[in-house]
Amino acid sequence: MALATTPYGGGGYEYQFVDTPLDMFVCKICQYPSREPYLSECCGHTFCKSCLEAARRVTTVTKACPICRDEEFVTIRNRQADRAIRSLHVFCTNKEKGCEWQGEVNNIINHLGNSDGCQFEDVTCSNDCGKCLQRQYLTGHVEDECVRRKVECQYCHITREHQFIENEHKEQCPKFPIACPNKCKADNIPREDIDEHRKMCPLEEVTCPNDCGMTLQQQYLTTHVKKECPRIKVDCQYCHITGEHQFIESEHKEQCPKFPIACPNKCEVGSVPRDDVEEHMKMCPLELVQCEYHVVGCEERMARKDQKKHNKEKMEEHLSFTTHQLTNIQHNLANSQVEAVDSKDKLTTKITQTGKDLATTKQHLSSAVKTIDQLIQRLQQTERDTVSQLEKYKDEFSMRIEQERNESKEQLAVTKDDLTLKLQRTENELTITKQELTVTKIEVRSTKVSFADALKELADTKADLKSTQEEARKTKDDLTQQLAVTKQEAKKTKDELTQKLTNTQRDLNTTKQQVATTCQNLTKAEKEHITLAANTDEVLAKLETKFQTKITEIETAAQKRITELETKLEQKTQQIELIISDPRIFWYNTVNYQASKLSSGDQVVPVIVKMSEYTTKKSDGVRWYSDSFYTHHKGYKMCLLVYATGYDGYMTIFLILMEGPYDDQLRWPLKGHCEMKLLNQISNSEHHLENGRYQDNGHKRVTSGERCSYAMWFSIKFISHEHLQKITPTCQYLKDDSIFLQVDYKLGTV
Template identity: 85%
Template sequence: MAVATTSYGGGGYEYQFVDTPLDMFVCKICQYPSREPYLSECCGHTFCKSCLEAAKRVTTVTKACPICRDEEFVTIRNRQADRAIRSLHVFCTNKEKGCEWQGEVNDIINHLGNSDGCQFENVTCSNDCGKCLQRQYLIGHVEDECVRRKVDCQYCHITGEYQFIEDEHKEQCPKFPITCPNKCEADNILREDIDEHRKMCPLEEVTCPNDCGMTLQQQYLTTHVKMECPRLKVDCQYCHITGEHQFIEGEHKEQCPKFPVACPNKCEVVSVPRDDVEEHMKMCPLELIQCEYHMVGCEERMARKDQKKHNKEKMEEHLSFTTRQLSNTQHNLVNCQVEAVDSKDKLTTKITLTGKDLAATKQHLSSAVKTIDQLIQRLQQTERDFKDELCTTRENLQTTQEETKGKFVEMIKSFADAQKELADTKADLKSTQEETRKTKDDLTQQLAVTKQEAKKTKDELTQKLTNTQRDLNTTKQQLATTCQNLTKAEKEHITLAANTDEVLAKLETKFQTKITEIETAAQKRITELETKLEQKTQQIELIISDPRIFWYNTVNYQASKLSSGDQVIPVIVKMSEYTKKKSDKVNWYSDSFFIHHKGYKMCLNVYAGRSSGYMTVYLFLMKGPYDDQLRWPLEGHCEVKLLNQISNSEHHLENGRYQDNGRKRVTSGIVVTSGERCSYAMWFSDKFISHEQLQKITPTCQYLKDDSIFLQVDYKLGTV
């Protein structure tokens, strides 16, 4: 009987039996070997307990036998048949899938249900992932394929379900390496460090800390803040107050008292500090000024630089004005003299008429004479002061105003004439005094009468003398103005020279500062490039030195760095095309290598096509270019490792066997695929690693990757 399915819910045993069960064991209702068999007393047929109960539920005659229809239907439990049926041998229900198990009915449940039972039985994944598969694949599925298997994150090492780790967790893992969102040169940045990286990333968009509203890349922030930001705190280069760059360059520059501005008259002075413009205008050669002889009548206005030219051109006119002024002064003096003569005549007449009164007024006349003497002394003192001032002025202006010399000579002559006239007046006064003395006895009474008139005359003379002195002071002031103008011109020249030196010094300082800034920026850029170059060099050296980062097909470069004095020489060899070599069942030779610089030459041979399920590894000694200088036979000890390609741990190490004849110098022997000759293998391992273990992949270990393996040969020179 061949049955394809299994049912545990009721009815007979639906298994495929090795031998056909006896008819007496078969249920007459379900036609399968009975489960919990009952024997009918009426007809002797066997029924399953569940089949009888089902038949009673569906038939209208519940007490009749389902076979013979005897109403006296009675059944008894057939325990002997039950034991016999349970001891029958059956095939596994998964026979068609490949299971070769045979056993009693009592054992099939355990065979199908136990974890170490039928490997072809369909079971559900124990991780509740919902996957149904054969038991033989359950372990591999649970350990390597199940999306709900427990794995460790290779970055942060927390444990969780594979599906969670690979999907949701990988998007949040703080240790997961990601690239910079700004696509800068940095890579493999931990997710938890991305915020710190962005604080230093040169391509990160940042806002100016001065709140100027500018957004720019971080690599340009320093330059912007120090040199370009409109709200940068800077010092005014003119008055040195501190403020924002925008304010200093805008509003403040329009008001800065030290800001250099052009002369309003557009003179040759390049620039003048704003608060010195008024002082500059007092010396500006283009400023319109009054003629320095306006006090004597010249009303023309000219540029300050044309003053000397004007004086030269108008010299005669100025002398005319001065002569007229002196003439007026002389005329005034003559008028005074005439008035004095008239007064003298009147006094003489009055003295004659009032001689009797002269004695009474003698004392008063003496006082009047003394007053006149004092006035004369004051006039003499004024004369001396005027002479001294003229001498001083003549000495100061001798080199710069030769053209006015004649004018001053004429003025001095005119003054001398006036002095002479004053001397004559004095002589007349003295004569009058002598005559008065002669007649003082007669005039004593008259003087008493004319006391008031004499006082009035004295006042008038005093006023006239004061006017004369004021005119002389005016001339003196003109001369002082000339001297002052010369002094101002000299100061203007000195100031202009000082300003020029200051401007040149400021320009030189600014230029030097700019050069320093450029040199600093260039030095900084050179330092950055040197740092990057050093980092790239370190990365290249790391790639060369670390076999986990980069693998070499040949190891001559690595071997050339070693010396014969090294005790342990690691050599890494890459073997490619594993699948092809395994299927072709051919010898798989590596590239040749030296175990040290100018040392022994060797190669590896891998045979992956053995039916035993293991990969065999041989180490051959080859004929090399330095054999004449080496010691024979070769002595030492080697270890061959199969390297883990995703971690620096869990490497597979296998200590094989040595052959002494393989350590001798190569003169003849087998020829490898490259055409080079080698002797017999000096070391071999016939069960280096099984193909199952080689192809197995775990989260922390993978030997076969990209159809290639890496073998590391560690050879220790010396006695074995």
């Protein structure tokens, strides 16, 4: 049969029929066998329900017949024709691909959709690899070709996707065989055992464990450590200490106490241990020694073994030396007695003279004591004068420091007041900006202008803040300079006082302690002054940090507000575009009707709705409808109906089903499950969840207006007013006179 097109879109069955359908079954608008046929009473023609509704939308005379133009246009549902059309035989839509199936219109959907149906139907791989192929090839593809099919690693036996096993997993598999990195004979080592293999690999480069710095292959390490390493541990054969080979053979041989060395006199003993040499020299027969009679004058030296022979040969000479020595001793003893008598006389005379000198010295000491007393009195008077003068200097210096400190505090207070005033001015300007931005919600066109004004004012505000920051920095520099001048003056004063104290110390040694104490006080005052300067810098730094933080907060809040307004502007623009779009648009799509395929497990996206001016709505007792929303893309259209006043001290909520633009392609009657949450606005916890009561009798399409009385879900006592307005440290539902409701809707089976 010939296929025709219509400006209203096709609403009939577009299948290829085995026998040409009767003309009475063909829709006069889309020229296809009618889907849900209606019969006109005026001319007897048949129309699809969807074609008829579309024609009525675009016809200027809404009640006229689209064929005969009879204004008394009345139609009735032709159920007999509907049954006849559904029983007509059609070819499979994949006939050109080779499918020979023929069957009734009622059965073609099952034929195309079932897994054991049409083998020529294009289906998508069940592994979500993105491959589209005929159903007859799907099993072979899924089992043997799909890159996302589940396979087992032949080495570690984990099961993952084929493409992961062949690519990423091969680079990580702990059991995958790899060759030794040193290219030894082992070439089939599991990856996880490679470290253990390298510990035993003969070609692995290792460092000598004795830290000699030598690097060599592991197969040569044992020989090196035992025989070649210069730092091998060996025992000294003499003292038996353990040390490195190179140390034992070089340094230790020069110090070893048991090392045998030759006698310096080359006696018959030969060699003796190094620490026994001194004892040996005391007994060595070849050691040169003095004659035993050297005290009486014999100066000859001989070997120890020849000492007895020398004494025997020089006996007469030694006797002569001894007699002469005794004679000298007797003579010296007589002279000593005479000198002792003379010394006694001189000592007696000296003692007498010393007594006279002591008496004279005693008189002089008495006079000196009187003089010292007078000097002490003068020193005490000078000390009092000095202390008084120092106290005067200290008071003057303290007054100057206190005055400078007060001036600094006053300047800081003035600066802080100026900065606070500017901050308040800035906050007021930002408040005005926020109000102006809020006004921009009224009209879409004026929003962009308000954005520009807000951005300009924000730029001016940032410029003012920058200027304020520069002024604060300039004030900080001035204070720093003043503090530096004060510090220099204090240092100059300190130098003057130090000089005066130094001059005083030259005259009065007894005032050193007082001067030192004064210096300590001056140092403490200087430290206090430095601390004051540091505190001033810290205050300025804190003010600067506070300014920077405030600027950041302002910029963040402004940017966040701009983003919110841009989002709202985009949503509003989409709504306007939808409203002003061509009313002749027909929403039915004969190919893509995924919305009608939603199963019982499909979860829609949660929707969050804001209700403002809660107090006013509660006191006025008004019914508040939220903006409409959809369960999913091209899904069911719904809205919320909220009674803030509610019933018996509780707020009441209804979930309302609305007439939507996609209802023709959706499944009816509608069933599902709903959860309603009242969101906590200060924490992501303690939300108020209410399952409520779901109308489980199913819902047909809405045809009686945009809003209707079909309540999909309702809760008469959703939440008490007392609980809603209660505020805790972790929970607050009502904030800024607004609440947020979250709708979680899940579709159910029909």
